[in-house]
Amino acid sequence: MVKGLIGKKIGMTQIFDEAGVAVPVTLIEAGPCYVTQVRLPEKEGYAAVQLGFGEVAPKRLTSGELGHLKKHALPPLRFLREFRLKNTDCKVGDKVTVDVFGVGERVDVVGTSKGKGFAGVVKRYHFSGGIKTHGASDRVRAPGASSSTTTPGRVYKGTRRAGHMGNARVTAQGLKVVLVDPERNLLGVRGAIPGPKGGLVLIKEARKQ
């Protein structure tokens, strides 16, 4: 069984557990996915499974993509993503649905975080900025000193500065599955996941169990 899924983030809500406590939940429209390729250590040098998600009109894909899917009589799929898995016990054409994950399991969710553009150090690295009063109104969100003086006479590599923030691959690790609905292809995980509503996410078994 392939322990991986591609999905779309729907958004956050809350549901109640048996004790009546409200649990924050992110809902993901996950699957159905199809196994589109199996990579084997003997052939490709590593074990992985390529999954496809999101049926589209054939004209949305290039003829190369269509040919790759047509070989195994698969529908046209918009997203193809590879999952490094130890257990590649499946064959091309297999359908993967939300029921590969059970309630209570831990998963990692990979997404692309919301882009923040060119951000200053206060937003990007949670610097505290300067003081607001005593004539320092132009240093409220300033980074302060970036290094020492003549020794070393340079700024160390890796010093945190302003720059592009967000729009990067982010993994939310060890999230608990609290809802599995195979009828609506819905998966609910406790807590937040990266990315905007409608963003593509990958769901994997948690690395740190």
Added chain:
Amino acid sequence: MIDLNKNFGTEINPNIPELRPGDTVSVHVRIKEGGRERIQEFKGMVIRLRKGGNNANFTVRRTASNGIGVERTFLMHSPRIDKVVVERHARVRRAQLYFLRGRTGKRATLKQKFD
């Protein structure tokens, strides 16, 4: 994409009747203390109702001792609400009765509506 405001998993608590702003209600909440479960009553006036799918809630305001106002928000979908008793309706002209916060005593009462 699936509509988030539709309910997922939980239905609105059947013990909650239709509420309106200005209603004087008594909310019975199940509270777990150690192994025991008991019911706590909270009596006051509904000052706002909020929609929003699973997050729908309502706020009840009551005046505790020494005239200190206490507001408590309850989730419409919470299974912990044992029952809600509507004791009276009031004539109100707005949806959120925040103006009651600045009032005490007789000025904080509303005209009763019979129906």
